[in-house]
Amino acid sequence: MVYNILMAKFNSTKIYDGFSTCFRQYRAASTHCKYLHGYGVSFKVWFEGDLDDRNWVFDFGGMKRALNTIDGKEPKKWIDWLLDHTVIIAEDDPELDLFKHMDKHGIIQLRVIPAVGAERFAEYLCGKLDRFVKEETKGRVRINMLEFREHDKNSALYYNDKF
Numbered sequence: 001m002v003y004n005i006l007m008a009k010f011n012s013t014k015i016y017d018g019f020s021t022c023f024r025q026y027r028a029a030s031t032h033c034k035y036l037h038g039y040g041v042s043f044k045v046w047f048e049g050d051l052d053d054r055n056w057v058f059d060f061g062g063m064k065r066a067l068n069t070i071d072g073k074e075p076k077k078w079i080d081w082l083l084d085h086t087v088i089i090a091e092d093d094p095e096l097d098l099f100k101h102m103d104k105h106g107i108i109q110l111r112v113i114p115a116v117g118a119e120r121f122a123e124y125l126c127g128k129l130d131r132f133v134k135e136e137t138k139g140r141v142r143i144n145m146l147e148f149r150e151h152d153k154n155s156a157l158y159y160n161d162k163f
Helices: 075-081 096-104 120-135
Strands: 012-021 037-049 086-090 110-115 141-149 155-160
Touching: 012 075, 037 110, 075 086, 075 141, 086 096, 096 110, 096 155, 120 141
Parallel strands: 012 086, 086 110
Antiparallel strands: 012 037, 037 141, 141 155
16 A cells, blocks of 8 residues: 555644633523623634644644734734633624723723624634634645634534635
8 A cells, every 4th residue: 555645634733722701692682691701712723734844734833933914913912812801792793882882991802703602703713713824834734623612511613614
């Protein structure tokens, strides 16, 4: 059997944790999730690709030593900016102006993204990180999957089908 290492795909994973994030799912009118609530959140990223000259799929410290950015920020700083002691609100939240007022007055650190919830956070992070990783590795690596965890009991997985 002939094995061609250049055709092989490898996966590696990295966990990013230690974030305190608050959000609300205003559409969840029949549950307590409609209220502002917070979690200690984390996420796990699956990197997929060919090995580099160091035999790595992706440099785990690469988020700190990156040549490229996410929304103009170094990737690790962008992750902290998004998730560390922040309030994340959906861009269509009917109370968005109230949250913007609190942010303006230094009460919260507001982040506005298209949609909220563990599943949507997994999708959002995967999209942002996948674009970054592809650019950083010149297309050698992509994000295969991302798991977003609200705490130890709840998580959501997003499978990246965008090649």
